[in-house]
Amino acid sequence: MNRLNVCDFGAVGDGRTLDTRAIQAAIDAAAPGDVVVLPSGHYLSFTLALRSHVHLVLEAGCVLEAADPVLHGGRYEEAEPNPFDLYQDFGHSHWRNSLIHAIDVEDVSISGPGLIDGRGLTREGPGSRWRKQAGEFPLSMQGMSSTELAVLSPEISAMSNLGNKAIAVCRAKGVRLRDFTILRGGHFAILATGADDLTIENLLIDSNRDGIDIDGCRRVIVRGCRVNTPNDDAIVLKSSFALGERRATEDVVIEDCQVSGFDPGTLYSGTRGRTQLFSPDRDRVTGRIKIGTESSGDFRRIRIERCTFERSRGLALETVDGGTIEDAVASSLTMRDITTAPIFLRLGARLRAPEGAVPGAIRNVTIRNVTAEGILPDYAALIMGLPDHPIEDVTLENVRLVYEGGGTESDAARQPAELEDAYPEPSMFGRTPAFGLWARHVHGLTLKGFSVTTTTPDARPDILFEDVTRI
Template identity: 60%
Template sequence: MNRRDVALGLAAGVAFLPTSALPFLGHAARRFDVRDHGARGDGVAIDSGAINAAIEAASKVGGGTVILPHGRYLCFSIRLQSRVTLLLGEGAVIEAADPARHAGRYDLPEPGIDQLYQDFGHSHWRNSLIWGDGVEEVAILGPGMIHGIGLTRDGPGARWKKQAGERPLSMQGMTAAEIGHLEPDIAAMQGLGNKAIAFRNGRDIHLSGFTILKGGHFAILATGTRTLRIEGLTIDTERDGIDLDCVRDVRVERCRVNSPNDDAIVVKSSHALGRAVAAEDILIRDCDVLGYDMGSLLDGTRRTSQEIAPDRDRVTGRIKLGTESNGGYRNIRIEDCRFTRCRGLALETVDGGVMENIVARGLTMRDVTTAPLFLRLGDRRRGPQGTGIGAIRHVMLSEVDARGIDHRFPASIAGLPGHRIIDVTLRDIHLAYRGGGTAADAARVPAELPDAYPEPSMFGVLPSWALWARHVERLTIDRFTAETATPDARPPFLFDDVATLSVRQTPLGN
């Protein structure tokens, strides 16, 4: 321990933060306390101007660490710059201001973004509490908190209006007024903030050790970002947790994300950058995704009163690849993660992208609200003219233990006629269902629904209870066990247009 270590730790309001804990050691040499630039930290004064001044000062001298000591910093947009570490000390809270109650507004959405193939939230970054565009060597570190109380979770949908595939089938019964409440028009978004943290492009970004409560539409949105590290975060939010869109070389580790209303950790490859860009070389490891009532992860109560998400399906949570999938996905690993009271793993490509070389292993799931495993190749084609049907190939799912699964939704692998999902291995899988399927359920023949929005519930109750596979080539099932708590009248397996099927060691209980 040296004097620089101690000084940095004390200034940040923490007992000790060694420089070795900083991802960019060069930032430790120059420290900028936001109080020296006019920040009050009293929860009353708007402090974003002072924080931005401290960031500007650090940038002008080639970089440094901007320190927020203990306090509550009421803020509109904070603009990150390259070679700056933002350090939230013990007891430091950045609170998102509310334009309806506080004097000021968030930075306006970027002009000239074509919001045709992805929604408003994916199409803009500057209308956020904290944002960086093209920044390099940037870190946001804890142990403090970001409280997005003044952010909105809402925003317009894509201008693409094919209807089929625009929204989940579970939303079909909603009125125009109900949809309009969730998706206000663009004019209503001017001056509002709808993301806690947003990055467009840039590289060498580190997020570590802090907490986000109520993060808006996205607690974290990273688009086109390379060499991104997200470690040790706790996120308890009302919509998406961590969105990784068109990114490359990303690692997400030891994070807890509670998101009952939307996806917890999701990889996408949208058209937000104006072209199709693959998401590739991503590792998601040792993370918890959950669907408890919002806020109840952080307060420790883990309440379960909410049953239905805004899409009128059961609570969400989960890790997902999709739905936006123009550029596809390559080389994704999901390891040693835990799913609790949420939907299971979803791997979806429906907008022309190719999904390949996907490995998921060591997954534990409890109280699974839809299918534990869901692979879907669809034909939504939300993209420019000429967008074709994508592909899914080379997927390995192993060491999965899922229990308390909704009986309606077996593990599902669903390709399209003439477009099979290719080369899927299920190994060391154990699934425990609640049971209760009927003979009428067993007789169902699910529609193809090629252009529908992909969700496990899209096909209704499926005609088998453990595994349903349709339009698949080279499916290997090895050491697959399943059971039901109560009798189920459906067969455990149903295979339709499955070429080259290998099944070994699959004891079943009913």
């Protein structure tokens, strides 16, 4: 194993000179097993392509900054053509338009303790080209002007030259990401699609949109990561159609992680700011662990353990595009200052998938040893199936939920619609008619040591069951 210093290939590391060619030259010159080192310095770069059996090390004091095409006279790789981009947005459908990509490779790694700063990346991107469009945006975005929506979902032509991911992994095997920091990661700090044997450990991510997205991947470990993403999800599992198949996300472990929705950049700075109240979707700040929304494929054998949610939305398990979620366990979760439902299970029928898709399933889900405090009062924990497609066999064990209270009798009298094809968010149903737990269209629900309380009076019932059998 040799250590190749990028400075020996012409990298300057002064924060002004473009070092793309020098860093890429070092990567290309590496033999299998070699380590490419970025020593202390400030390296400005456009797209870098990792090669099989090559390991990138960002040493202490290293800053790898994503260059800005407007300021630095260069460009990111163009987004590759994708004939399967109909059913998911632009960001999920392309990988080359990134600061670092690892495509069709095996046995690669990026390790720290340096910093990746995505200053020159964009966090925006077009939505899907799906014609039906139902469920494309959350209902909380109703009423936004065409101008406002155009900022959040620009035309594809506007993405030329731009990068919108810090790290993209696609069809790769044996990828390890460890011990570094990502600040301002663009649309995705990390997007992994169709990867097997992926390990993500001890990262600090403080980003302006998604944190870690795992899409159609198998045998994944996400461990010891701190992810702050007030504007979108922190750690999210997906199963899109981006690779032209319903590829399941399975055998995933998320453990000992912290997710949050503090002001952007303030987890990294240590100040943990709380001035931002809403995400771009006009719901409260995000920063959660989630399965979905892209769900044309299945999710199997998912384990989420010993994780902390702070000033964020709660745990969400959603399948709305035909996929099945089964054999999922979430345990030993601590939640503080939760901005929507602390637990949200949703089986819907958006069906943003190839022709012939039918509603999927959620079954065999266990959530145990959970404490959530400081929950905003609008939304109870929700287990929401469909009339002909109930959620099956859910266990809530040793779960303690403490809400702020304040619900009214008129809230209790509400009868929210099914909204089967809407984008899944707790806010889709409006203020819920129970304050603690609302379950609708569920077959097989077990509650053990389940406690819901409020810190101020609430006129709504604590628990509401509708079309729930085998309780």
